[in-house]
Amino acid sequence: MANHYYDAKDLKKFKNVTEWQEELGNKFFDWYGAVFKEGALTEREKTLIALAVSHAVKCPYCIDAYTNSAVKKGVEEPEMMEAVHVASAIAGGAVLVHGVQMMNKAEELLM
Secondary structure (H helix, E strand, O other): OOOOOOOHHHHHHHHHHHHOOHHHHHHHHHHHHHHOOOOOOOHHHHHHHHHHHHHHOOOHHHHHHHHHHHHHOOOOHHHHHHHHHHHHHHHHHHHHHOHHHHHHHHHHHHO
16 A cells, blocks of 8 residues: 555556547647657757656656656756756746736725
């Protein structure tokens, strides 16, 4: 039994999600594979983006997977941390910008 909700061993089981809906699962993995192929962005750049997004969506499986991928692609620690800071800044800004909504509502109520 795992000591926590997210078990690192489950990441290896990700491919098994096709078992209960093979057609859609295979479509997802085909699309996913195509997304990460070299294109306008390098595979390395896409890995850094994925690492940052992994933190923004708070997915421990993704964080493990894309940290591993980044290291294998030669991404250095300062680059990884900078990507995480970018994600953090965007997430923080997204929360803060919604303060305008609160300000608008408060002004409406206080008028």
